[in-house]
Amino acid sequence: MKLPQGLIVSCQALEDEPLHSSYIMSKMALAAKEGGAVGIRANTKEDIIAIKKEVELPVIGIVKRDYPNSSVFITATQKEVDELLESGCEVIALDATLRARPVESLEALVQYVRQKAPDVELMADIATLEEAINAEHLGFDYIGTTLHGYTEETKGCLLYDDDFKFLVDVLENVNQRVIAEGNVITPEMLKKVFDKGVYASVVGGAITRPRDITKRFVKMIEES
Secondary structure: OOOOOOOEEEEEOOOOOOOOHHEEEEEHHHHHHHHHHEEEEOOOOOHHHHHHHOOOOOOOOOOOEOOOOOOOOOOHHHHHHHHHHOOOEEEEEEEEEOOOOOOOOOOHEEEEEEEHHHHHHEEEEEEOHHHHHHHHHOOOOEOOOOOOOOOOOOOOOOOOOOOHHHHHHHHHHHHOOOEEEEEOOHHHHHHHHHOOOOEEEEEEEEEEEOOHHHHHHEEEEEEO
16 A cells, blocks of 8 residues: 555645645645655645655645536546656546546546556545445545535535544445545544544645635634
């Protein structure tokens, strides 16, 4: 396994965010490492290359790109896969939902990575239990709850609803390593998902998005 057990920190900033910069993301990754993170999740070939120059932690790589004919945007096609293979990331995360894809099928992308880079591991970003089971059938190395609550079918759902029931359902129905990702926003929640039995957990916005963190604090004042 390329990923150790523990906390993986997502270091991402989109173009409309103040911290959008490969240099800044590399320093964010260094801060995460110094804080005890065992891995990094990052977006774009450029950010990953910069991060890997700064830290030796394994990186889960993604490329977010919108396509007009599909709602799939996380490593959606072979084009994004090729960019990630060039980045040197240890793990590639793919949208593993059952939604219509812009070009290649999910199975085709899995086979492509296995043939071209057998040492690179694959993480399935899923939203439903059916998708988790399908991802295991396709041979993904890790199954992440990343998209639960972010697809048309699961919109409005939160990972921590009903004492993390969705996460427990996934854990009980797949044998592969499960990564909790999505709305793990406090240390207490992090401990909870590990108590449930996950292999690792990805935390992003609660650590690396100061604009959003600030908004949460300000909202608390305004509502008081």
